Amino acid sequence: MNKDKPDIVTQEDVARHAGVSRAMVSYVLNNGPRNVSEETRVRVLTAIQELGYRPNKHAQRLKLGSNAAQNSIGVIAGGKGYNLLERPYYSVILAGLFDTAHQLNQHIRFFSFFDALKDPVFFNKNIHREEISSLLLLLPELILSDPDHEKLIPQMIERIDNIICLEQPIYNLPTLILDLVAAARMAVEHLIRLGHSRIGFLAIPDQRIVGYKQALMMHDMTFDAALMRALDTQRMISSAYELTVDLIHNAPDITAIFAANDEAAISAIAALHDNGRRVPHDVAIVSIDNTEISKMIRPALTTVNIPMHEMGEYALRFLLSERNHPMALSPSMILPIELVIRESCGAKLTLS
Template identity: 40%
Template sequence: MTEQHNSKIITQEDVARRAGVTRSIVSYVINNGPRKVSQETRNRVLSAIKELEYRPNKHAQMLSSADDSVAEKYIGIVLAGNHMFKRSYYGSILAGIHEQAHKRDWHIRFIRVFEDFNNPTLFNELIHPNEITGVILLGLDQVSQTSDNNTLIQAIVDRVERVVCVEWEWPGVPSIQFDLQKAAYQATNHLLTSGHHQAAYIGPEDRRLIGFRQALWENKIQPDFRLMLCASEMQDGYDRCQELLHIGSPNAIVAGTDEVAIGILKCLNEKHIAVPNDVVIASIDNIDLSRFTIPSLTTVDIPRDRIGFHAIDILVSDQHRKGASAFSITVPVQLIIRDSSVPPSNQ
């Protein structure tokens, strides 16, 4: 996005002239009513808003004052999707971000999902130096599979002075994450070295799967790709476990997340398969609920609060840098052994 219009307040009349419509039509598009507007006309208006970098009046007035101090110490958070609001794992990261921001006397202006910013009005309203000084991009690798989304990500990075990626990487932007491969390797190796060699994996298809296969290779176990199933939520874990039991009879299951593991536990319980006597389980995340499942989950602890703390510390640091000097921080992980992987005779 260019800055050629920043010296002049862009009005709805300007947008209407660019789009070849009336001001009322522009208002209907911005406010989603009260009258319906054809998709073709709506697209013309949205294109004009994007080209002119139109912002609602109250934001245009701030812009005209040329006072960047209104955004000082304010940050935004962009999530990959609404599912992050529902997951305990991401809730812990957001709590860490909020706690550390408060300690550093910074403030959170907004938390929005990435899809929202396909609306150019909202983009120009919130992703602007008069609105925020920095932005945290959480897990946007989950939406970076299309060129349009990548273009929008780069537009956010170009517009905001301070940017930090959490749990993913973007060229020229500082990042904070944990080692997915190492976490899965630790969970898998723990089960294999306890004598359970018929191992299955149910979880996200990312570097966790590589860590699972690495542990198989190091323990000289031939991988069976039929026993590697994709899942990211509790219901997925339950459904994939049902499929797994029709394919084979593993005596060890590595779950890519604790939520997936909880779904697996429910499935095995319904099938009267005892954990850990018949099947041992290890997972990743160490969310609070993992201590209270029956049996309690062996899991790899991810220091979610520290991820949030580091994200703020990087963002507000005087050493914050975008570009070639951007750096990445990888937080350590630790295996927590509980009842799901240790039969009673071994405890």
């Protein structure tokens, strides 16, 4: 620790460092009762960050030693909005994580978004080895899209010994990998084998795009940017509907659509139906996820199965393995995927 920093930082230390009264520090920490100017607030928060101040109840935990946090895990997701929890894909993953944590007597101390870490009070309170022993990062690609990752991720790595990523690796951290390139390639190759060459793509800006392009290239087909539409992940369902309508109006010769996930695929089916296109007779649909609803809609959805609940379970077990036996496992584990063929792709029409 820097010699200029006291071993246990108090509000008086923060006040002295910021050049304000202790009362002002309290007002900032408690959001009142008195208003504080933005300049003073910034000075106090900067001092909190520089000194690593944590509220008294957490200082008390220091006396107990790191064992107090041995069974506690934090979860940070990329981005800033709780609309993530409305998505079936992530809600099932989190269910697997929480179910397994309960079975193994582990405690998920907090679930938050990367954006929250920019608040030094939140950061110092939660990202601390006396608070948690392990940290799971969801949506790491969104974390990398935030310019503050260059400052915050190294601080997290310095404070927490055991951090793993889910889906995509960042900062050379151990990762439970979901091979989205292989999943997308598998879906598109299935459509190509069924005879489709004009394949629309409702895309998310991630590795699915690479897989889509790879499948085309492997079959000597040229990528056509006019057939790809970028989904708005903040409003996935309505965005997919609108983009499907746009796609069939501007590229009326498409005979298939690859959707980045089941939500987008189901919206695409609705849009096609509303615009007089039959699925799969006129336009075949394939996606990625295999959420529960995919087998209940009509036509039932052909989709690449992602073991979502198991992902949450594997993530928790992977964290514990890394914590208890560092480097005993490979730095990464690749999750299994498989194509589930139902009615929406038209394969069963071909077979019949």
